[in-house]
Amino acid sequence: MPNQSATLRHQLLRSASALVIGLAALSGASHVFAAGKAGNSEYQQQIAACKSGASTEDRATCLREAGAAQQAAARGTLTDPGAEQLKENALRRCEGLPQSDRIDCEKRVNGQGNSEGSVASGGILRETVTIVPAK
Known part of the structure; x- marks a missing residue:
C-alpha cells in the first residue's frame, strides 16, 4: 500500500499542474477576449450574414472563415493589404x-x-x- 504522504504529494503535484495549465489557458483566453472585444461586433455581423445566406460562400465555409478571421484579429495577424x-x-x-x-x-x-x-x-x-x- 502506498505511503500516505507520497499519495498526498502526488495529489498536490497533480493539482498544482492543473492549476498552472488552467492559469495558462485563462491567460490565453483573456488575451483573445480582450483583443476580440473590439472586433466582436464585426464577428457577430459576419456570423449573421452567414446564417442569413447573405454571404457568397456556403454556410459552413462562411462560418469557418469568420472564426478564422476572429482568431487572426485576436493574434494581431489580421491585416488589410493596401x-x-x-x-x-x-x-x-x-x-x-x-x-x-x-x-x-x-x-x-x-x-x-x-x-x-x-x-x-x-x-x-x-x-x-x-x-x-x-x-
Missing part, C-alpha cells in the same frame, strides 16, 4: 502565364480594357482586346 500590395499580388498571378497572355494580363491589372461585375456578385470580369493580323 492597394499597392493588392496590385503586386495581381501582377504575380500573371507571371505563370505564357508571354503573350502575360502582357494582356498585366494590361488588365493596370486598368486597361473593360471591367464589369463585382466581388459581391461573384467576380470582376476584365477584358482586353488584342487585334492580331491574319497571316
Whole structure:
C-alpha cells in the first residue's frame, strides 16, 4: 500500500499542474477576449450574414472563415493589404502565364480594357482586346 504522504504529494503535484495549465489557458483566453472585444461586433455581423445566406460562400465555409478571421484579429495577424500590395499580388498571378497572355494580363491589372461585375456578385470580369493580323 502506498505511503500516505507520497499519495498526498502526488495529489498536490497533480493539482498544482492543473492549476498552472488552467492559469495558462485563462491567460490565453483573456488575451483573445480582450483583443476580440473590439472586433466582436464585426464577428457577430459576419456570423449573421452567414446564417442569413447573405454571404457568397456556403454556410459552413462562411462560418469557418469568420472564426478564422476572429482568431487572426485576436493574434494581431489580421491585416488589410493596401492597394499597392493588392496590385503586386495581381501582377504575380500573371507571371505563370505564357508571354503573350502575360502582357494582356498585366494590361488588365493596370486598368486597361473593360471591367464589369463585382466581388459581391461573384467576380470582376476584365477584358482586353488584342487585334492580331491574319497571316
